[in-house]
Amino acid sequence: MHTDSRDRRRKMLRLLVVSGVAAAIVSIQLILPSLLFVVLPRWPFSAANKQPPKCVVFNFGDSNSDTGNLAAGAGVRLHRPLGRRFFGKPSGRYSDGRLYIDFICESLELDHLSPYLESSGVSFRHGANFAVAGATTGGAAEGTPFSLATQVRQFRHFRRRTASLHRRGLGSGIAMLEFHNAVYTFDIGQNDLQAAFTAGLSYHRVLDTIPAIVTRINNAVTMVHEAGGRKFLLYNTGPLGCLPSMLARWSRRGGGGEVDGAGCLVELNGAARAFNEQLGRLCGELRGKLANATVVCVDMYAIKYGLVANHTAHGFSEPLMACCGGGGPPYNYRAGEACGSPKVKACADGDRRISWDGLHYTEAANRVVAEDILSAEYSDPPLQLQTLCASTS
Numbered sequence: 001m002h003t004d005s006r007d008r009r010r011k012m013l014r015l016l017v018v019s020g021v022a023a024a025i026v027s028i029q030l031i032l033p034s035l036l037f038v039v040l041p042r043w044p045f046s047a048a049n050k051q052p053p054k055c056v057v058f059n060f061g062d063s064n065s066d067t068g069n070l071a072a073g074a075g076v077r078l079h080r081p082l083g084r085r086f087f088g089k090p091s092g093r094y095s096d097g098r099l100y101i102d103f104i105c106e107s108l109e110l111d112h113l114s115p116y117l118e119s120s121g122v123s124f125r126h127g128a129n130f131a132v133a134g135a136t137t138g139g140a141a142e143g144t145p146f147s148l149a150t151q152v153r154q155f156r157h158f159r160r161r162t163a164s165l166h167r168r169g170l171g172s173g174i175a176m177l178e179f180h181n182a183v184y185t186f187d188i189g190q191n192d193l194q195a196a197f198t199a200g201l202s203y204h205r206v207l208d209t210i211p212a213i214v215t216r217i218n219n220a221v222t223m224v225h226e227a228g229g230r231k232f233l234l235y236n237t238g239p240l241g242c243l244p245s246m247l248a249r250w251s252r253r254g255g256g257g258e259v260d261g262a263g264c265l266v267e268l269n270g271a272a273r274a275f276n277e278q279l280g281r282l283c284g285e286l287r288g289k290l291a292n293a294t295v296v297c298v299d300m301y302a303i304k305y306g307l308v309a310n311h312t313a314h315g316f317s318e319p320l321m322a323c324c325g326g327g328g329p330p331y332n333y334r335a336g337e338a339c340g341s342p343k344v345k346a347c348a349d350g351d352r353r354i355s356w357d358g359l360h361y362t363e364a365a366n367r368v369v370a371e372d373i374l375s376a377e378y379s380d381p382p383l384q385l386q387t388l389c390a391s392t393s
């Protein structure tokens with residue numbers, strides 16, 4: 001007992017010393033740049049000393065990267081336990097916490113991207129998010145008011161308005177050169193494929209819809225290029241057939257559908273891969289077609305499929321079961337019992353789960369996805385976002 005408390009006191013003392021040293025180091029680091037700042041302007045070469053270019057990101061997509069546009073734009077109210085893991089309340093994101101795009105912004109030292117449609121409490125100094133939950137690329141499957149084409153029109157509106165307000169010192173504060181140097185990210189296509197399958201199209205009919213989806217993405221990127229964008233990052237689509245919502249739906253149909261070694265639906269993942277193959281080809285074409293542009297393609301499918309197939313290595317369990325939902329194992333997903341509806345419960349171990357609500361990922365999974373994106377190991381060319389952001393085109 002006695003030695004215990006002495007031990008504890010000694011530990012406490014050591015902690016105090018360590019934190020004192022840490023504080024000293026931090027304050028030196030804080031002071032040093034200001035000292036340099038005082039010295040540098042008198043240095044003969046410092047006239048050319050410019051601020052590093054600000055990293056600015058504009059994002060287009062669906063619920064995988066919607067930070068609140070559907071909630072703001074359609075007045076949809078989300079309910080607890082959404083947001084329980086990070087924001088402490090629903091934040092407009094379809095998750096228990098942050099999305100992969102939030103982790104990317106944090107890593108690039110940017111504010112979380114504000115939803116373009118949000119009317120208050122927003123900051124657009126580091127860019128804007130146009131992604132809307134439920135969005136498709138458009139076309140016949142158009143079911144939401146904010147398809148990809150609309151999102152790009154919204155971006156052009158935002159850019160025009162920023163330009164006209166800038167002269168009066170108002171608006172987002174993003175300079176035209178910063179629009180030029182911004183990174184434009186696209187994460188869309190999942191809802192197009194999902195809509196085709198849930199409409200009852202056969203596998204081969206679904207494959208037939210893919211070229212038009214890819215063409216619409218081509219048009220969107222081209223429009224942003226025409227508006228002056230030069231850096232593009234295209235995410236391909238994740239393994240649709242590994243989503244608990246799809247698995248539950250298919251298991252209720254007679255037969256259930258063929259599954260692979262990881263337990264994912266073969267046809268749905270086959271369509272996702274077919275889409276990704278064509279998107280990959282588009283990436284190559286865009287590099288040739290768009291003058292002075294950098295086009296990076298990220299293999300989101302490999303990242304997310306790897307998460308499911310290798311879930312144990314990542315510290316996850318039950319990769320095909322929703323944390324928040326109804327119906328119980330194996331998928332815990334039932335259409336009438338969506339996460340956020342009254343009485344629908346969420347699992348206690350959300351940090352060990354990949355699927356939050358059967359359709360969207362948990363914050364824990366999103367964190368791994370972001371790390372994989374930032375590593376550039378899944379990028380073609382393997383250009384890190386940090387580098388892409390900082391480069392001047």
Ligand SMILES: *[C@@H]1O[C@H](CO)[C@@H](O)[C@H](O)[C@H]1NC(C)=O
Binds near residue numbers: 291292
């Ligand atoms: C591409 O870059 C070159 C060299 O900087 C420039 O002269 C040309 O106008 C640019 N083209 C476009 C379409 O931006």
Ligand SMILES: *[C@@H]1O[C@H](CO)[C@@H](O)[C@H](O)[C@H]1NC(C)=O
Binds near residue numbers: 302305306307309310
């Ligand atoms: C799972 O992890 C192993 C070892 O890191 C790797 O070789 C394999 O490609 C991974 N599987 C998937 C589907 O990512």
